[in-house]
Amino acid sequence: MAPILVTGAAGGSQGGTGRRVAETLLRASLPVRAFVHSEDARAAELKDLGAEIALGDLREIQAVTPALQGVRRAYFTYPVSAGMLDAAAVFAAVGHQVGLERVVAVSQLGSDPQAGTPHMRRHWVAEQALDRANIGAVHLRAAVFFENLRVAIRDTGELRLPLGSPDTVLPLIAGEDVAGVGAGVLRTEGPVDPVLWLAGEVMTVAEAAEVLGVPYMNVDPDEWASTAISKYGNEVAVEHLTHLWTMFAAIGSGHELFRVTESIEQFTGRPPITLREFAGSTE
């Protein structure tokens, strides 16, 4: 059987979705080629689990070309950081060349040319590049990861976000559920909708804070951005999140896209993970 290429396979600080997809496929005895950014302990663990390792930078065609040789299905993820569009364009071009049949690509819930954050608009462009390559793209348009809230409360013990009213509504999902749908789609033989909206729980920020056991504190967006770089580590993430939180504050009590979606249960075979379950886990 052809190996399934899983990018972001080492996992990272956002949702670790590539790592979870790689592990799920390996547990099902499927051949995995794990694309990793560096040869470190995470890569060694993947090798021990039975993955073949492809090493390199997803923005570099000379790294992606050998990694996609002989591959028919792939999982594409790239963190909220500089270079996502370069990586998607490279993946689309090489995927087309090698005759990729399905790529499951992580995107964002609001991906659209008019979306409220620059990175959501970039995701829409990335979706277009993958679609035009005719490589069976399925876009996982995911809500805010629970993991994101965990980062937000780190250090202060408060959910300090520029979300305005405590009644501002957030669409949320566990990184594990995004990965569960990704692995499920990769294992599905028949046709799959090219866009899957993914939200596992919809709640106000006050409810989210209560579940996490911390107070919610509304903060000024500029003040938030000035402190966020130390938590999120890169300027693209801070720019994206500053726009995202203010967009949710402006939307207020909800949007038609803010609803729990059936795709999670459809592809994982179980209900979405709740924030309460996530908060009780040690990961």
Ligand SMILES: NC(=O)c1ccc[n+]([C@@H]2O[C@H](COP(=O)([O-])OP(=O)(O)OC[C@H]3O[C@@H](n4cnc5c(N)ncnc54)[C@H](OP(=O)(O)O)[C@@H]3O)[C@@H](O)[C@H]2O)c1
């Ligand atoms: N965070 C949220 O709330 C949220 C919400 C909705 C959608 N999303 C979407 O989720 C996706 C990211 O999630 P994730 O769970 O996969 O992220 P993640 O856990 O941060 O993992 C990212 C992986 O990509 C690797 N990587 C980074 N730069 C690379 C490069 N240039 N070449 C090769 N590999 C590289 C990292 O490796 P190293 O660690 O070795 O660099 C890491 O293994 C994004 O598309 C984002 O828009 C996120």
